[in-house]
Amino acid sequence: MKQNDKNHNESNQKIYSEDETKLILHGLRQYYVKLNEYEKNAKLIGLLNKIKFNQMIIFVESGRRCKALSKLLTEQNISTVEIHRRMPKEERLQRCKEFKEFKKRILVATDLIGFHMDFAAVNIVFNYDMSEDADTYLHQVIGAGVV
Known part of the structure; x- marks a missing residue:
């Protein structure tokens, strides 16, 4: 197994790959369910x-989807905080702070958040909308602090 030279975040986890098309994160359990959009x-x-x-992040593809999913979950009595690119930076930072302080346990976010934050209490990441590339996916999982 070939070790990739990149170290990520404070957790200092290493990414291993036998070839570039099969990247894995050592020690991370990953599951998937293939669903139709309506499911x-x-x-x-x-x-x-x-x-x-403890806490979870649900990644979505757009600000519009972020708002809609957060609204749907709130209607189901599932409290969330949402963060997406269309928000002013100050508002995004305030919402990140609320999430880090455990005021909410579920964060619905675009991929923007995966590149900038480390949330130590997050132990589950959902990719509601799958990332278009492996780099974005890895940054979401690693940046969320799951590894």
């Missing part, structure tokens, strides 16, 4: 009501 909401709500977690 995503029901599956996510079902999982949120079943699993135990």
Whole structure:
């Protein structure tokens, strides 16, 4: 197994790969469920009501999707904080602070957040919308502090 030379974040986890198309994070459990678009909401709500977690981040593809999913979850009595690119920087930072201070346990965010933050209490990351490339996916998982 070939070790990639990059170290990420304070956790100093290393990325290993046998070839560039099969990147893995050592010690990270990853699961996926292939769903049609219309099945995503029901599956996510079902999982949120079943699993135990400290904090989680749900990554979505756009600010519009971020708002819509956060609203849907709130309507289901699932409290969230949302962060996306369309928000002013000060508001994004304030919401990150709220999340870090455990005022909310679920963060719905665009990929913007994965590149800039480390959340120590996050132990679950959902990719509601799958990233278009491996680099973005890895930054989301590593940046969220899950590894």
